[in-house]
Amino acid sequence: MTQALNVGVLGAGTMGVGIAVTVARAGHAVTVRDPDAERVEHGVVQVRRFLDRSVELGKLDAAVRDAALAGLRGTTELGDLAACDVVIEAIFEDVELKARTFGELDAICPETTLFHTNTSTLSVTAIAAGSRLPERVVGTHYCNPAPLMKLVEVVKGRRTSEDAFARTLAFVEGLGKTAVVTEDVPGFLVNLFLVPFENDCIRALEAGMGTVESIDTAVRLALGYPMGPFTLMDIVGMDVHKAVSMSLYRQLRKPRFAPPPLVDRMISAGHLGRKTGQGFYTYEEAGLMGT
Amino acid sequence: MSEQTTVAVLGYGTMGAGIAQVCAQAGLETLVVEAAQEPLAAGQRRLEAFLAEGVRRGKVDEAEREATLARIRRTTDLADCAGVDVAIEAVVEDLAVKRALLGRLGEVVGADTLVATNTSALSVTELARAYAYPERVGGLHFFNPAPLMALVEVVVAIDTSDETTAALTAFAEQIGKQPVTTKDRPGFLVNRLLMPYLNQALQAYDDGIASARDVDAAVELGLGYPMGPLTLLDLIGLDNHEHATSAAYEQTKDPDFAPPPLLSRMVDAGRLGRKSGRGLRVGVES
Numbered sequence: 405m406t407q408a409l410n411v412g413v414l415g416a417g418t419m420g421v422g423i424a425v426t427v428a429r430a431g432h433a434v435t436v437r438d439p440d441a442e443r444v445e446h447g448v449v450q451v452r453r454f455l456d457r458s459v460e461l462g463k464l465d466a467a468v469r470d471a472a473l474a475g476l477r478g479t480t481e482l483g484d485l486a487a488c489d490v491v492i493e494a495i496f497e498d499v500e501l502k503a504r505t506f507g508e509l510d511a512i513c514p515e516t517t518l519f520h521t522n523t524s525t526l527s528v529t530a531i532a533a534g535s536r537l538p539e540r541v542v543g544t545h546y547c548n549p550a551p552l553m554k555l556v557e558v559v560k561g562r563r564t565s566e567d568a569f570a571r572t573l574a575f576v577e578g579l580g581k582t583a584v585v586t587e588d589v590p591g592f593l594v595n596l597f598l599v600p601f602e603n604d605c606i607r608a609l610e611a612g613m614g615t616v617e618s619i620d621t622a623v624r625l626a627l628g629y630p631m632g633p634f635t636l637m638d639i640v641g642m643d644v645h646k647a648v649s650m651s652l653y654r655q656l657r658k659p660r661f662a663p664p665p666l667v668d669r670m671i672s673a674g675h676l677g678r679k680t681g682q683g684f685y686t687y688e689e690a691g692l693m694g695t
Numbered sequence: 696m697s698e699q700t701t702v703a704v705l706g707y708g709t710m711g712a713g714i715a716q717v718c719a720q721a722g723l724e725t726l727v728v729e730a731a732q733e734p735l736a737a738g739q740r741r742l743e744a745f746l747a748e749g750v751r752r753g754k755v756d757e758a759e760r761e762a763t764l765a766r767i768r769r770t771t772d773l774a775d776c777a778g779v780d781v782a783i784e785a786v787v788e789d790l791a792v793k794r795a796l797l798g799r800l801g802e803v804v805g806a807d808t809l810v811a812t813n814t815s816a817l818s819v820t821e822l823a824r825a826y827a828y829p830e831r832v833g834g835l836h837f838f839n840p841a842p843l844m845a846l847v848e849v850v851v852a853i854d855t856s857d858e859t860t861a862a863l864t865a866f867a868e869q870i871g872k873q874p875v876t877t878k879d880r881p882g883f884l885v886n887r888l889l890m891p892y893l894n895q896a897l898q899a900y901d902d903g904i905a906s907a908r909d910v911d912a913a914v915e916l917g918l919g920y921p922m923g924p925l926t927l928l929d930l931i932g933l934d935n936h937e938h939a940t941s942a943a944y945e946q947t948k949d950p951d952f953a954p955p956p957l958l959s960r961m962v963d964a965g966r967l968g969r970k971s972g973r974g975l976r977v978g979v980e981s
Contacts, residue, residue, distance in 0.1 A: 547917045555916035582916055584909035593905055593913035597924070601892050604951075613884050618875040625846035625873055626838050626885040628921035660891065660951055 408432050408475070409575075412485035414505065415495040416440075416447025416478070419522055422550030423494055424476070425454045429468065429551070430579045433475030435484055444478040451476060454551060486512050490575060492544065494522040497647070502526070503534025510536045518568055518575070520544040524595055525651040528561035528588045539565035542572040545592055546581075556581040557592045590655035599649055600660035605633040607664050616684045638683035642667055642676045700869065703728060703779040705796060706786035707738025707769075710813055713841030714785055716742050719766040720759070720842070721870040727769045728776060735769050742767070745842060776803050781866055783835060784822075785813040788938070793817065794825035801827030809862050811835035815886060816942040819852040819879040829854035833863045836883055837872075847872040852879040881943035881952070890940045891951035894958070896924035900975070901957040907976055925975040929968035933961050933975075 409432045413424045416438035428434045438444045458464035519541045532541030543559025576583045586592045620632020653661040677683030703726045704715040719725040729735040749755035806828045823832035834850025847867045867874035877884040911923020944952035968974030
């Protein structure tokens with residue numbers, strides 16, 4: 405699957421934009437769809453800005469950018485995805501919504517169209533059940549920021565066909581990504597390991613084993629992680645951390661995944677992280693994002 | 696503490712040799728104590744090889760290598776520790792052995808000497824009680840390889856005095872390490888965070904969620920960790936990890952520390968990782 409495809413990206417949020425950049429840069433024609441016209445417009449601008457910046461930094465040939473931008477479109481209409489070979493959904497993390505959307509696409513796209521879900525914690529099998537043809541639904545979990553992170557977790561739902569799975573692996577590798585294959589388990593690999601580790605760090609803080617600074621320092625220096633857990637959670641946002649933790653806890657029913665009480669206290673206080681200027685650390689300028 | 700600080704390192708195994716190198720490289724007169732000539736010679740060979748590798752890589756120059764070696768003295772007589780400012784215990788992870796040694800040390804040095812144990816899995820509080828002045832004892836937990844790893848955990852036991860904690864922290868800085876203070880609880884800080892993750896990753900692999908290669912690749916590429924959990928387990932040694940996590944489990948009864956069945960089976964089979972030539976990733980790649 406090396407020839408240019410028509411690819412639809414559902415959702416013009418951070419992940420949708422990052423995935424659109426990744427796919428367009430690999431030579432595919434990309435249509436970004438969001439029901440909100442302003443978000444569509446903003447998303448397309450973001451994709452263009454990222455590609456322009458890549459050219460400025462010497463990371464991307466101008467010709468590749470020009471080709472990518474020539475194939476880039478935005479729309480509010482699901483119907484505009486009728487000619488897509490692949491549709492990647494990166495919409496709000498809600499099983500019903502994702503499942504329903506694939507059901508709607510059944511009536512729009514040909515039966516050969518691959519449906520990819522970028523869910524990070526939900527069941528691919530449950531999302532696939534919204535389609536009349538669950539065999540064509542595959543999980544492709546990109547890491548944030550998608551254009552820069554090499555990894556994509558490729559997830560086989562219980563009803564995913566071998567053919568759809570193989571075509572998906574080829575597609576992901578064609579994007580220049582490294583695919584890892586995981587079963588449809590909550591959190592797949594990356595979040596399955598990361599989220600309880602972060603909760604363990606919060607519990608160690610609650611237990612007085614160290615301070616925010618000393619735990620971040622210990623993790624960076626002794627384990628070599630690129631960023632301390634509290635610095636990372638401040639970027640992710642405590643509201644998002646709680647949602648992800650609760651989603652995994654509900655599915656796995658293991659205490660390590662349960663967000664510790666400090667998470668609720670911080671959310672109640674409005675200490676969500678960088679975006680509110682206060683999380684585990686204090687930030688001068690609210691809303692400054694790490695990337 | 697000054698440039699004239701003298702240090703005794705008790706035990707010349709992997710950790711002892713690494714700690715002795717760190718102290719000597721920081722300019723401190725370092726006395727290494729071992730039970731017999733043979734382990735003393737083996738430790739010296741290890742240290743010299745590590746330093747030579749540093750020179751080969753351009754991290755250490757020839758003059759520094761020679762000066763470092765010149766600052767290290769070796770003995771099999773614990774009595775030679777008399778008068779040292781700091782004694783760091785890094786002998787085998789065995790409560791009885793460490794306690795006996797600390798008891799004898801108390802007959803050689805006085806309350807002025809700062810005493811640290813490099814234990815990773817034992818109770819610092821329990822070890823300290825074997826020493827004549829438990830308030831002068833704390834943990835200094837180095838990471839392997841000690842000359843390269845920047846962090847040292849300063850472990851505050853129940854009897855450790857504030858003065859001792861401050862002195863251990865200053866000493867860690869003096870030898871060029873970044874200290875973090877933590878409490879004497881199972882795993883201290885770093886291993887408390889690391890062990891449940893390693894156990895979980897091993898269980899996920901055993902459950903067939905993904906291949907060993909993909910478990911490691913997901914962590915390396917998705918989280919940016921320097922190595923995946925299965926490669927790390929091979930490096931640590933599966934027996935070492937089993938020992939450490941079992942110790943934490945016995946003390947906490949927290950199932951996250953319980954050694955996964957595959958870990959014990961691998962150890963039973965002698966597949967210990969890098970050191971035995973076969974482990975979770977080592978020696979099994981196609």
